[in-house]
Amino acid sequence: xxxxxxxxxxxxxxxxxxxxVEPSTREIADALLDAAALPAGARVLDVGAxxxxxxxxxxxxxxxxxxxxxxxxxATYLRGRVAPYPLxxxxxxxxxxxxxxxxxxxxAFSVLAVMYAGPEALTEMRRVVRPGGxxxxxxxxxxxxxxxxxxxxxxGPELAVDLPHLGPEGFAAALTGAGFTDVRVEPISxxxxxxxxxxxxxxxxxxxxxxxxxxxxxxxxxxxxETALAERVRRIETGQEPMPTFDANVAWARVG
Numbered sequence: 719x720x721x722x723x724x725x726x727x728x729x730x731x732x733x734x735x736x737x738x739v740e741p742s743t744r745e746i747a748d749a750l751l752d753a754a755a756l757p758a759g760a761r762v763l764d765v766g767a768x769x770x771x772x773x774x775x776x777x778x779x780x781x782x783x784x785x786x787x788x789x790x791x792x793a794t795y796l797r798g799r800v801a802p803y804p805l806x807x808x809x810x811x812x813x814x815x816x817x818x819x820x821x822x823x824x825x826a827f828s829v830l831a832v833m834y835a836g837p838e839a840l841t842e843m844r845r846v847v848r849p850g851g852x853x854x855x856x857x858x859x860x861x862x863x864x865x866x867x868x869x870x871x872x873x874g875p876e877l878a879v880d881l882p883h884l885g886p887e888g889f890a891a892a893l894t895g896a897g898f899t900d901v902r903v904e905p906i907s908x909x910x911x912x913x914x915x916x917x918x919x920x921x922x923x924x925x926x927x928x929x930x931x932x933x934x935x936x937x938x939x940x941x942x943x944e945t946a947l948a949e950r951v952r953r954i955e956t957g958q959e960p961m962p963t964f965d966a967n968v969a970w971a972r973v974g
Contacts (some may be wrong), residue, residue, distance in 0.1 A: 729789045730928055732769070738866055738910070747775040748775055750829070750854045753758060756758050756781065757870075761782045761823050763846060764784070765813050765826060765839070765843060767786060767826070768857065772785070772786055773800055774860070777805055782806075783801065783807075784808070784809065788812050794810075813839035814842060815837050815842065816842045816843075821849065822845050823847050823848065824848060825851055826846065826852075826855050828855045830966065854971075855893070856906060856967070857884055858965065860883050862878075869962060870906065870918075875946070876973065877931050884967065886903040900969065900971060913951075915947075918947040919943060
């Protein structure tokens with residue numbers, strides 16, 4: 719995958735991202751900003767900002783913050799969302815070609831986004847952060863991505879794709895290879911909620927409809943999948959099986 723995020727997935731499923739992804743990413747954003755302990759007035763970049771939870775959280779703390787995303791509708795949504803914050807802006811751009819001068823930020827973050835863009839994006843993040851500045855990147859630890867998608871993939875295995883993921887060693891090696899220093903990788907988690915049992919497939923259909931395997935499903939197979947998902951969610955809701963875990967890592971680093 720060469721782009722920051724998959725354009726179809728990001729823009730087509732924007733409402734789903736607001737409802738089901740942002741609660742988790744806002745929790746992570748607050749945790750990252752707490753841990754970073756940036757000085758007052760710090761200039762912050764969020765790469766792959768999506769619906770903007772970290773941009774908003776940083777703006778609420780009084781930081782000058784820029785969010786960048788390469789999905790046009792998502793970037794437009796983000797511009798509207800940050801409009802009330804005088805120190806916050808949003809740009810449409812690729813992670814591999816950030817339109818900012820070298821050493822122009824005190825810190826850069828990316829929550830479940832930049833690692834899809836490849837090593838060039840890490841090099842760009844390092845370029846735009848000042849020497850001694852902080853970088854924090856969150857990425858999935860397992861190929862099933864989010865717990866919400868894990869449920870979908872397990873009940874509809876023909877839909878599953880091997881999404882990029884990294885264990886601690888590989889994650890650390892990627893940042894070290896990009897020239898970062900003081901790299902450390904830690905697990906990070908977040909809460910999340912499930913759609914109603916009978917609406918699970920309906921909620922995520924804009925996302926799964928971008929996959930050819932879903933578009934070629936017979937009506938009978940889709941009906942079976944919908945029933946299986948509803949039954950699975952009911953088992954989770956009633957405690958017959960545990961909620962899937964949110965398996966991600968955060969890599970912290972410095973710019974040398």
